[in-house]
Amino acid sequence: MNILVCVKRVPAPGARINITSDGQQVDTAFLGFTVSPHEECAVEQAVQLIEKHGGDVTVLTLGPAEAEEQLRTAVSVGATKAILVPIDTADWDPQKTAQAIAKVIADLEAANGKYDLVLFGNESADSCGYQVGVRAALKLARPIVNGAKGLEIDNGVAVIRRESDAGVEIYKLKMPACVGIKEGINLPRYPTMKGRLASKKVAVDRSEATGETGGLKLITLRRPPERASNTVILGNGPEAAPAVVDLLEELGVFK
Amino acid sequence: MTVLAVVEHDRGTMTSASLGVLTAARNLAKQMNTKFEALTIGANADRLSETVANFGATTVHQAHNAMLTDFGPEAWGESIAQVVRKISPSVVIGTGTERGHEIIAQAAARLDLPAAMNCSEFDKDFNGTQPLKVVRTRWGGSLLEEAQVDAPIKLVTLANHVVEPQEELASSPATISTVDVQLDESVAQSFVQDRVERVAGVTLATSPVVVSGGRGVGSAEAFAPLEELASLLNGVVGCSRAVTNNGWRNHTDQVGQTGTRIAPDIYIACGISGAIQHWVGAMASKNILAINTDAQANIVTKAGYAVIGDLHKVVPAISAEIRRRQNK
Numbered sequence: 001m002n003i004l005v006c007v008k009r010v011p012a013p014g015a016r017i018n019i020t021s022d023g024q025q026v027d028t029a030f031l032g033f034t035v036s037p038h039e040e041c042a043v044e045q046a047v048q049l050i051e052k053h054g055g056d057v058t059v060l061t062l063g064p065a066e067a068e069e070q071l072r073t074a075v076s077v078g079a080t081k082a083i084l085v086p087i088d089t090a091d092w093d094p095q096k097t098a099q100a101i102a103k104v105i106a107d108l109e110a111a112n113g114k115y116d117l118v119l120f121g122n123e124s125a126d127s128c129g130y131q132v133g134v135r136a137a138l139k140l141a142r143p144i145v146n147g148a149k150g151l152e153i154d155n156g157v158a159v160i161r162r163e164s165d166a167g168v169e170i171y172k173l174k175m176p177a178c179v180g181i182k183e184g185i186n187l188p189r190y191p192t193m194k195g196r197l198a199s200k201k202v203a204v205d206r207s208e209a210t211g212e213t214g215g216l217k218l219i220t221l222r223r224p225p226e227r228a229s230n231t232v233i234l235g236n237g238p239e240a241a242p243a244v245v246d247l248l249e250e251l252g253v254f255k
Numbered sequence: 256m257t258v259l260a261v262v263e264h265d266r267g268t269m270t271s272a273s274l275g276v277l278t279a280a281r282n283l284a285k286q287m288n289t290k291f292e293a294l295t296i297g298a299n300a301d302r303l304s305e306t307v308a309n310f311g312a313t314t315v316h317q318a319h320n321a322m323l324t325d326f327g328p329e330a331w332g333e334s335i336a337q338v339v340r341k342i343s344p345s346v347v348i349g350t351g352t353e354r355g356h357e358i359i360a361q362a363a364a365r366l367d368l369p370a371a372m373n374c375s376e377f378d379k380d381f382n383g384t385q386p387l388k389v390v391r392t393r394w395g396g397s398l399l400e401e402a403q404v405d406a407p408i409k410l411v412t413l414a415n416h417v418v419e420p421q422e423e424l425a426s427s428p429a430t431i432s433t434v435d436v437q438l439d440e441s442v443a444q445s446f447v448q449d450r451v452e453r454v455a456g457v458t459l460a461t462s463p464v465v466v467s468g469g470r471g472v473g474s475a476e477a478f479a480p481l482e483e484l485a486s487l488l489n490g491v492v493g494c495s496r497a498v499t500n501n502g503w504r505n506h507t508d509q510v511g512q513t514g515t516r517i518a519p520d521i522y523i524a525c526g527i528s529g530a531i532q533h534w535v536g537a538m539a540s541k542n543i544l545a546i547n548t549d550a551q552a553n554i555v556t557k558a559g560y561a562v563i564g565d566l567h568k569v570v571p572a573i574s575a576e577i578r579r580r581q582n583k
Contacts, residue, residue: 016531017398026398037513095369123356125512128393130356130372131363138364143444145328146357163507164353165460166265169326170449183513184499184506215369215406219388222399231555234544237564238572244544245576247560251542253464253488253521254577
């Protein structure tokens with residue numbers, strides 16, 4: 001089977017995020033970059049599926065030229081082909097991104113046949129737009145389910161497991177289909193030495209990005225107000241236990 | 256010119272996120288001096304019209320179709336799109352939840368309109384004629400984005416927990432408008448096919464007490480004292496991303512941007528440094544107690560309460576003290 005995974009290059013989570021003086025973007029001078037966490041899991045899931053069923057995993061990103069690094073990371077953990085759709089900025093607005101991605105996918109499919117699955121991350125870690133996958137799926141006239149915490153293939157049908165407050169829901173989509181993957185579906189592997197070598201050798205194809213600007217426009221980024229920190233120190237070490245239990249009693253969580 | 260609230264429900268039971276959306280939609284409509292209307296999807300949600308009316312909606316649109324007996328992201332998104340085409344609202348507000356984001360994205364894609372997810376504020380001067388300025392959360396809440404939705408119909412979702420639900424009756428009873436939406440397999444293929452109901456009991460998302468461990472716990476086995484404390488307090492155990500990445504606990508226990516967002520009465524964070532992506536999942540907690548050897552750790556400086564010390568000694572001491580008082 002042929003699987004395409006769309007990934008985004010984002011600053012590594014965990015760091016304090018600063019903003020450039022014009023308020024237009026995250027100041028990345030001191031940040032490392034990574035594949036957005038949900039998409040890292042999407043790559044892993046795709047690799048597990050081809051290990052079981054055979055086939056190819058193509059990884060695609062729309063992003064700056066530096067995003068080639070994230071494509072190579074994906075190859076180091078098992079993706080077989082890589083496509084960069086270069087743009088001059090860190091990202092485009094969701095409508096424009098979806099349009100560009102869908103166009104590239106449609107062109108690839110016209111030449112090579114359809115991908116059985118196109119995977120997206122549920123949302124990107126940085127812009128949190130929650131919509132590129134859905135928009136691209138609609139343009140490709142394919143069904144999509146987001147929030148996937150399980151994805152198996154059964155006789156040409158993608159079986160998707162997703163968690164809700166009420167329980168675990170099962171969705172079944174006839175392929176070709178699109179799926180929005182969520183972190184927790186698997187534990188992404190570390191690259192092997194063989195994978196690292198493959199990632200250095202792989203040819204990264206380039207496709208042109210085309211799209212019309214959408215209606216969601218960034219005005220400025222800012223940091224949320226810091227909470228005043230007036231931490232009450234209840235004590236040091238195990239001797240603090242009575243003070244902690246007093247607090248629990250006061251809050252009514254322990255009677 | 257109206258403000259339309261999209262009610263999220265599960266098989267006819269309204270979700271709490273919907274109450275915030277109804278409140279926000281009413282407030283925005285008042286500010287715009289226009290009508291506040293709501294949409295329920297599926298006949299099993301008709302009974303929610305009364306609750307919706309209690310929040311001041313003048314009209315409740317009830318979308319009906321045999322394909323709307325259970326949740327389906329495409330069918331729900333298409334239903335919203337058809338109702339929006341029919342009534343041309345100025346603003347459509349959905350819930351800032353997994354389902355809410357998904358169905359608003361579906362509707363936006365079908366209407367070819369922009370959508371702004373997880374909005375926490377709307378422009379106080381918005382009157383319906385100009386682009387809508389919003390503040391939305393990025394990085395799961397660690398950055399704010401001021402953005403503008405420039406389209407004749409503005410689709411947004413409301414960040415969860417930011418608007419306190421408040422009922423307010425309209426001056427006259429709500430009008431009920433049934434809309435028979437047109438759906439078939441060509442527009443909607445994804446539906447819940449099967450569901451394994453959660454066993455009744457507290458979950459990470461709803462538990463009033465969460466005892467959480469981070470990298471400092473050190474191993475899967477070392478969570479046992481945290482389990483014990485959680486059980487003494489009728490709470491549950493959570494963890495940070497470092498813990499799931501190490502394979503010590505399942506991702507379902509993860510608190511944070513890519514895990515669960517929680518709002519318990521007390522969050523007890525043991526050996527967690529408090530990276531921003533963890534903090535955004537825990538910051539809605541009513542009280543936070545940090546147990547950490549490092550008095551300068553992020554979580555210690557942000558928490559309401561802290562114990563400086565080794566969690567492996569402090570946590571068992573707290574459990575012992577609870578037992579001692581229980582046995583008195």
